[in-house]
Amino acid sequence: MLKVVGASWQKTRIGTYILIGAGLLVIGAFFISYMDRPKYNGTYCATAIWSKQTGFHIEYWKQQNDLLNIPKGAARVCYKDSIYENGWAQIEVETQRTYPDWVQAFGAGILEGSLTWNNIYNQWKNTIESSCERDENSQNFCTWLRDLLCENYIRIKETAVQRGEHDHYWHQISLYFSQLEGLETGYIRGASRARSDLEEEIPFSDFLLLNAAADIQDLKIYFENFVANATNGTASDDREDHKVLDEGVTSMASVVVPPHTETAAEPKNFFLPSATMLAKIFQTPDSPTWRLLFGHSTAGSYSSMLRIQKRYKFHYHFSPNIRSNTVPGVDITFTGYPGILGSTDDFYIVKGRQVQSIVGGVGIKNENIDLWKTVNVTEALPLVARVMAANRIAQNRRTWAKAMSRHPFTGCKQWITVDLNKLRPQDNLYTMLAEDEKHDDAALPLNAADEAAINERHNRNKGLVWIVEQLPGRMHLKDVSERFLTGANSTWIANGVPYFDEMLQASGVTRDETSELNTHQALGDDDLTNLEAVDQFMRKHGFRGDLLGEESVAYGNIDIKLFSYNAQIGISDYHAFAGPIFIRLQHMKPRQTLTESASLESSASVDEPKVLASHLKDERLSVSIDDAAQLAELERITERRSVRNDMHAIVMRQHSSGPFKWSGVADYITDVEHQGHPDEFNFPKVTPRWAW
Known part of the structure; x- marks a missing residue:
């Protein structure tokens, strides 16, 4: 053309x-x-490369599907922000043993901070920044707390340098703060790389404050009773020695007491419903193998519900010498929050060289404010750093408990830790003989072989379960394996009341109907045979502060974690739910037929509230706060009291309320920040899938 x-x-x-x-x-x-x-699927990965000549260099691999082939470097990370998808973000960090420990720690911190910087900012904005600027009292407390944490940080770093070479515990404490320093560096780098114009910068003191979340409840009580009054000129100096001689209790002697006041005014304490924890070890009729069921529900402020599942696979050594052995607890999985390097939920799954264990904790009540007279908070270590150090260096549950007994200054806590490696197949002789020993007229003389078999089983099961309890300045720890293996009931419930009589007496708390849930009848022990039954129990005994009508508070049980282990096949099952708990009707009758399901739906509105009320009638929950975000709620509760007498009414509202929605409470909960949160927390269970 x-x-x-x-x-x-x-x-x-x-x-x-x-x-x-x-x-x-x-x-x-x-x-x-x-x-x-x-x-x-939205998974972003990066690698930290380090050399003596050039220092750290970060390679970002954008979105990845082939996670196994991410270059290792000194440390590597993969992160997925799926909060709007299932309520949890997920991060996996791995370091290499051929690098010095401080390089592993700092590199891991840089990687985590650079990928999670946005959620770190939102978490800080929702919790620390909003709470500390709430009013003059909050500002005064946060100023004092920041100064205290910064001074302690300097002292801890100096002590770690002096003792870390020969003290395994102090070496791990040092690495915790090296990782935190890397986290701050990574946060700054991530925000700059994203060219984000943030309204405020996060000072390092607030990174310390985030990581002291588990201590804030205690430090708030200490501040109100011994610092705030002292500034008004009513304080007097005092020095008191405190010695505990009972077996299993850490001794504290010659502790300097800060100024405190002795007035006729009622001491200030702060109570909110505690986290709940359940553990059951049992055998099935058709198998001699032991099984473990474990449930944990965190109590926290709704503003803190930016949740994250973390897995740290750090190949640290026992000492700064790179030729020393790597620690037993290399692989630690936990639920937590952006910007915090441990689980302030107090839920850990620990694996490594000859180690496989689970660690869980809840806050316990303390009505004896005078215990603080024996404590110098300037010597305190953050609770979360202590737990992570114990998780890493402990070769068994006894050494874990011993590591936790160091520096028991802050953190009113009750811990249970189970050695999964000791849940090995057993025959029924041990249980049968143990039962016979309870009745003198039924006991028969044992021959040498039978007696040796019993002794062997006692030694085999020793160290299976330890319970550790801490109050200000004191700690009680004990092997309670026989209570789980030979008692009439193997189920144990933790709900804020001390377990050991010595700690109960020291705390000034009295056992009531709420604390007797660890009886066979109250738990419905025969029905607790799978995780679905544990899930039902945790939901029935949960607390929702947004269901209190005009007096609603943004506080309650904000998750459920469920874990099981079958020793016969060596397989564990773990999954978690995010958000304030609510009754899931589809879980009430497992394995039901279609006809039964239809019948349940038609009668649920009539029958279920009665069933639920039978479990909760006349129960009284008291308050225990163990998260940094709960500062916003502290000023609302200024005296000792129970939250509610009529738990039946709460159950009725909870049953009909369904999932929590921010838009649904906008009219009566207006002062709680929740940047980055989904509107509705109605998510399925999540089982993290790890690459490494």
Whole structure:
């Protein structure tokens, strides 16, 4: 056509080439449109590369599907922010043993901070920043707390340098703060890389404050009773020695007491419903193998519900010497929050060289404010750093408990830790003989072989379960394996009341109906045979502060974690639910038929509240706060009291309320920050899938 209109041969050839090229592009686009494109699930990965000459260099790999082949470097990380999808973000960090420990720790911190910087900012904004600026009292407390934490940080670093070479515990404490320093560096780098114009910068003191979340309840009580009054000139100096001689209790002697006041005024204490924890070890009729069921529900402020599942696979050594052995607890999985390097939920799954264990904790009540007279808070270590150090260096549950007994200054806590490696197949002789020993008239003389078998089983099971309790300045720890293996009931419930009589007496708390839930009848022990039954129990005994009508508070049980272990096949099952708990009707009758399901739906509104009320009638929950975000709620509760007498009414509202929605409480909960939160917390269970 070009030739017809008089174009030259050169122009004709050029035009022809253009037409052919356009045609090929059309054909190529057609085929490309039908080609399979890689689908990404939002997982972002990065690697920290380090050398003595150049220091740290971070390689970002954008979205990845092939996680196994992410370059290792000194540390590598993969992170997925799926909070709007299932209520949890997920992060996995791995370090390499061939690098110095401080390089592993700092590199891991940089990687985590650079990928999670946005959620770190939101968590800080929702909790620390909003709570500390709430009023003058909150500002005074946060100023004092920041100064205290910064001074303690300097002292801890100096002590770690002096003792870390020969003290395994102090070496791990040092690495915790090295990781925290890396986290701050990574946060700054991540925000800068994203070219984000944040309204405020997060000072390092607030990174310390985030990581002291588990101590804030105690430090708030200490501040109100011994610091705030002292500034008014009513304090007097005092020095008191406190010695505990009972077996299993850490001795504290010659502790300097800060100034405190002795007035007739009622001491200030702060109570909210505690976290709940359940553990059961049992045998099935058809198998001699022991099984473990474990449930844990965190109590916290709704503003803190930016949740994250973390797995730290850190190949630290026992000492700064890179030639020393790696620690037993290399692989630690826990539930936590952005910007915090441990689980302030107090829920850990620990694995490693000859170690496989679970660690759980809840806050316990303390009505004896005078215990603080024996404590110098300037010597305190953050509770979460102590737990992570114990998780890493402990070779068994006894050494874990001993590590936890160091520096028991803050953190009114009750811990249970189970050695899963000791849940090995057993025959029924041990249980049968143990039962017979309870009745003198039924006991028969044992021959040497039977007696040796019993002793062997006692030694085998020793160290299976330890319970550790801490009050200000004191700690009680004990092997309670026989209570789980030979008692009439193997189920144990922790709900804020001290377990050991010595700690109960020291705390000034009295056992009531609420604390007797660890009886066989109250628990319905025969029905607790699977995780679904544990899930039901945790939900029935949970607390929702947004269901209190005009007096609603943004506080309650904000998750459920469920864990089981079958020793016969060596397989564990773990999953978690995010958000304030609510009754899931579909879980009330497992394995029901379609006919039964239809019948349940038609009668649920009539029958279920009665069933639920039978479990909760006349129960009184008291308050225990163990999260930094709960500062916003502290000023609302300024005296000792029970939250509610009529738990039946709360259950009725909880049954009909369904999932929590921020838009549903906007009219009566207006002063709680929740940046980055989904509106509705109605998520299925989540089982993290790890790559490494």
